Ligand SMILES: *[C@@H]1O[C@H](CO)[C@@H](O)[C@H](O)[C@H]1NC(C)=O
């Protein structure tokens with residue numbers, strides 16, 4: 001079973017992770033003084049909530065969060081994984097749908113009702129955050145359609161954001177397989193030497209001079225999990241769309257185009273998201289094969 005924050009046999013990316021963390025720690029140490037004077041609290045961005053946004057209506061897959069994956073609703077599987085993350089103080093489901101809310105309360109989840117008008121998961125997270133009584137420094141947006149998300153990945157992006165005070169956003173990438181390299185639905189990412197995102201694209205980046213995929217280049221695939229500084233989350237939803245965001249139809253580009261920094265961690269993870277009813281069977285087969293029942 002894959003574990004987050006390690007890169008298996010690729011020693012190149014291992015050293016990159018370690019480098020990112022060490023650098024982050026150094027920056028964090030420098031910024032702790034500032035955090036003290038602002039809030040009088042010792043640990044930077046210490047209060048963390050995981051929010052699983054879930055809506056019933058979906059153009060591609062009606063009722064998706066409640067679809068059963070080997071006998072359990074998909075959203076319950078996501079929630080159980082999220083509960084295992086040690087950095088989350090609290091996990092909630094944010095939904096506009098009573099059926100989903102009822103099922104989630106049934107297996108013990110806390111639920112926040114959000115309005116039907118939320119256009120996307122980010123907006124739903126923001127509304128949920130505003131409705132919570134307690135204040136949080138970091139919000140992790142956990143997509144309900146990644147039921148096998150490793151708790152280590154959640155912890156990894158939280159720690160990355162805590163260790164990088166100059167970043168407002170953190171996310172994860174994994175190795176891109178050659179078969180996926182030209183698929184525009186697989187979003188590629190490039191990062192700088194310190195593990196900050198340079199760019200995300202539906203096209204292959206970097207692009208080899210030969211015009212062909214370079215089998216030796218460690219291309220990176222973006223995973224749909226992200227965490228934000230909660231103050232930034234408000235700004236994020238209000239930022240006007242930007243040219244590169246609109247051209248690629250990638251929400252996160254808005255962050256980079258406005259000059260904000262985004263920390264990226266590299267993890268080992270087979271993406272097995274559920275987008276269509278056909279994906280359910282594929283995921284179940286994979287879980288049986290790996291004995292994940
Ligand atoms: C492009 O890819 C090839 C391998 O396919 C590699 O040898 C070469 O260094 C890469 N870069 C350039 C600029 O050709």
Ligand SMILES: *[C@@H]1O[C@H](CO)[C@@H](O)[C@H](O)[C@H]1NC(C)=O
Nearest residue numbers: 119120122123237238239251
């Ligand atoms: C999500 O909603 C926000 C508003 O909160 C908007 O700025 C953004 O463009 C939306 N993203 C998508 C992918 O629809």
